[in-house]
Amino acid sequence: MKKEILREAKYRFNFDRTLYVNQAAKKAFSLEFVEDHSEEELATRIKEGASDSGWIFYFNNAPSDGVKRELEKVLGA
Amino acid sequence: MTEQEKITSRLRQEYLDLLPEIRRVLAQVETEIRFYTLPVLHSLNPYEKLVIQARVKECESAVESLRNDQEGKIFDPERGEDYSLRNLPDLAGVRILAFPDSRLIEVDNVLREHFPGWLSKPVQNENGSNLAPKYFGYRNKVSQRVRGEYQIVPMLLGLFWEVEHAAMYKFKPIANSKEMRGLRADVESALFRFEKRFASFVADSMQPSSEDL
Numbered sequence: 001m002k003k004e005i006l007r008e009a010k011y012r013f014n015f016d017r018t019l020y021v022n023q024a025a026k027k028a029f030s031l032e033f034v035e036d037h038s039e040e041e042l043a044t045r046i047k048e049g050a051s052d053s054g055w056i057f058y059f060n061n062a063p064s065d066g067v068k069r070e071l072e073k074v075l076g077a
Numbered sequence: 078m079t080e081q082e083k084i085t086s087r088l089r090q091e092y093l094d095l096l097p098e099i100r101r102v103l104a105q106v107e108t109e110i111r112f113y114t115l116p117v118l119h120s121l122n123p124y125e126k127l128v129i130q131a132r133v134k135e136c137e138s139a140v141e142s143l144r145n146d147q148e149g150k151i152f153d154p155e156r157g158e159d160y161s162l163r164n165l166p167d168l169a170g171v172r173i174l175a176f177p178d179s180r181l182i183e184v185d186n187v188l189r190e191h192f193p194g195w196l197s198k199p200v201q202n203e204n205g206s207n208l209a210p211k212y213f214g215y216r217n218k219v220s221q222r223v224r225g226e227y228q229i230v231p232m233l234l235g236l237f238w239e240v241e242h243a244a245m246y247k248f249k250p251i252a253n254s255k256e257m258r259g260l261r262a263d264v265e266s267a268l269f270r271f272e273k274r275f276a277s278f279v280a281d282s283m284q285p286s287s288e289d290l
Contacts, residue, residue, distance in 0.1 A: 070151050071149055
């Protein structure tokens with residue numbers, strides 16, 4: 001179950017943005033990405049190392065820098 | 078003003094610009110649907126129902142719909158000018174509530190003849206099963222900017238949605254929770270099966286029995 005995988009990895013669902021967010025790891029998965037990718041793919045992405053330079057967003061369509069900036073403001077630095 | 082607020086403000090302005098056309102499209106589509114379904118209305122049995130409702134999508138609802146189409150529910154500030162409410166198919170919407178299912182199918186067939194070019198996008202449940210036929214398209218003589226939409230909904234399901242949507246809109250986190258989504262699916266499934274089964278009972282009871290032959 002994808003939701004179980006995300007929950008165990010301490011991702012919480014942000015209802016306003018429909019994102020699964022891990023504040024500590026500074027990583028977020030869009031609902032669309034989670035729905036359209038396999039459990040294996042999801043687990044692999046969760047295990048990927050965090051970035052030193054800010055948030056990592058896993059979207060079906062790569063978000064622009066503008067979207068990343070806006071989301072970072074909402075999710076916190 | 079933030080980038081998000083700028084985009085939202087421009088869309089609100091666009092809405093005001095489109096509103097007279099939205100109203101005209103709605104008047105056209107609603108009137109046509111009432112006219113084309115009149116023979117069905119006049120042939121209803123006492124227990125059967127056909128109700129037609131029309132609504133202009135509200136401004137904030139339209140902006141939110143457009144925003145909700147984006148991953149992360151956020152407008153991309155780098156393509157702010159690309160967003161347009163004209164991309165929404167349901168600014169002018171008509172809902173036809175029909176009971177029982179046989180009347181829904183009859184209305185669907187009648188309207189398909191008169192809206193032949195409109196695209197089908199049925200309302201689906203979480204499992205991808207079709208719950209209600211839905212179509213959208215242009216009435217070019219009225220507007221080439223605003224599309225109309227109509228959906229034909231099993232009446233019990235439609236009445237449930239009226240109550241459920243209004244209540245859940247105020248409590249979105251709860252509405253989207255696993256438990257509420259499950260409960261909603263249970264209700265929809267039960268009402269859908271009830272309407273289908275009722276229609277088949279009626280059809281069976283209309284069959285002449287062997288004693289009548």
